Amino acid sequence: EVVLTQSPGTLSLSPGERATLSCRASQSVSSNYLAWYQQKPGQAPRLLIYGASTRATGIPDRFSGSGSETDFTLTISRLEPEDFAVYFCQQYGRSPTMYTFGQGTKVDIK
Amino acid sequence: EVQLVQSGAEVKKPGDSLKISCMGSGYIFPSYWIGWVRQMPGKGLEWVAIIYPGDSDTRYSPSFQGRVTISADKSIRTAYLQWSSLKASDTALYYCARLDNSGYRFDQWGQGTLVIVSS
Numbered sequence: 001e002v003v004l005t006q007s008p009g010t011l012s013l014s015p016g017e018r019a020t021l022s023c024r025a026s027q028s029v030s031s032n033y034l035a036w037y038q039q040k041p042g043q044a045p046r047l048l049i050y051g052a053s054t055r056a057t058g059i060p061d062r063f064s065g066s067g068s069e070t071d072f073t074l075t076i077s078r079l080e081p082e083d084f085a086v087y088f089c090q091q092y093g094r095s096p097t098m099y100t101f102g103q104g105t106k107v108d109i110k
Numbered sequence: 111e112v113q114l115v116q117s118g119a120e121v122k123k124p125g126d127s128l129k130i131s132c133m134g135s136g137y138i139f140p141s142y143w144i145g146w147v148r149q150m151p152g153k154g155l156e157w158v159a160i161i162y163p164g165d166s167d168t169r170y171s172p173s174f175q176g177r178v179t180i181s182a183d184k185s186i187r188t189a190y191l192q193w194s195s196l197k198a199s200d201t202a203l204y205y206c207a208r209l210d211n212s213g214y215r216f217d218q219w220g221q222g223t224l225v226i227v228s229s
Contacts (some may be wrong), residue, residue: 035215037155044205044219045147045155056217088155092214097169099145099157099216 002026004089004102012110019076021105023089028069033092036065036074039104040085048087049074076107084109112136114144114206114220121226122196129192130223132206139187140164143209146180146191147216150202160209161189196227 003026013019023034031052037045047056049065052072062077076083089102117131134144145160159170163182170180182189189206204223207216 032212033214037216044222045207045216046219047215047217050210050212050215050217090155090215096172097160098171099160101155101157103154 001098002029002091002093002100004091004100006087006089006102006105008105009103010106010108012108013079014110015079015081017079019074019079019083019107021074021076021087021107023067023072023074023102025070025072025091029072029091031068034065034067034072035090037088037090038083038085039088040082045088079107083107112208112218114208114218116204116206116220116223119224119226121228124196124198124227124229126196126227127192127194128196128225129190130204130225132189132191132220134187134189134208137208140184142211143213144182144189145207145209145216146178146189147205147207148174148202149205149222155205158191158204163187163189196225198227198229200225201227 005024007022034052036049039045053065064075066073086104086106088104113135115133140163143160143162146158148156158174159180161168161180161182163184179192206220208218210217
């Protein structure tokens with residue numbers, strides 16, 4: 001079973017700064033199978049990035065994803081006030097079917 | 111517009127049974143896998159199970175297999191998650207979520223159903 005480890009646990013930044021979030025897999029993951037979600041307090045998660053680097057519909061271009069195999073990164077180029085939230089990475093595994101989430105990175109206001 | 115609308119919050123006692131629901135609209139309900147994701151208080155996301163409403167094919171996370179049952183009624187565009195005997199440790203927010211065409215990620219989410227199990 002693949003384990004996803006996100007770091008840091010909390011990232012304290014100011015609006016306008018760049019945020020770099022890491023998601024490390026315990027074994028190689030196909031880029032096609034890696035996604036990122038944003039969750040704001042009291043809200044359901046929202047799909048941000050899929051296929052490691054493709055933005056979902058309506059996601060601003062300040063969000064970007066990169067990486068391959070065991071190391072993936074979500075970057076927010078310039079933090080807007082609405083970007084302060086928790087971010088989760090997720091991978092799909094087949095045989096058996098499995099959807100695994102990282103434990104999350106909280107981006108909060110410094 | 112795709113929407114997933116979940117049933118309301120539930121407060122139950124240990125040993126009670128429960129069935130929560132998720133109604134989909136704005137898309138062809140039988141043609142997309144739909145599933146459930148648990149979020150315990152202050153914690154992360156855990157995949158529970160998925161179902162293909164078109165033929166009721168199911169997949170379960172090993173962590174939840176035998177503890178819950180996922181089902182769907184495509185005639186009323188609704189998916190369900192049920193427990194036969196709740197435990198206090200089942201207290202959590204449960205989201206229904208639709209898998210996109212690839213089946214690799216959840217592209218639409220319901221608003222969540224809070225389940226509280228307490229004596």
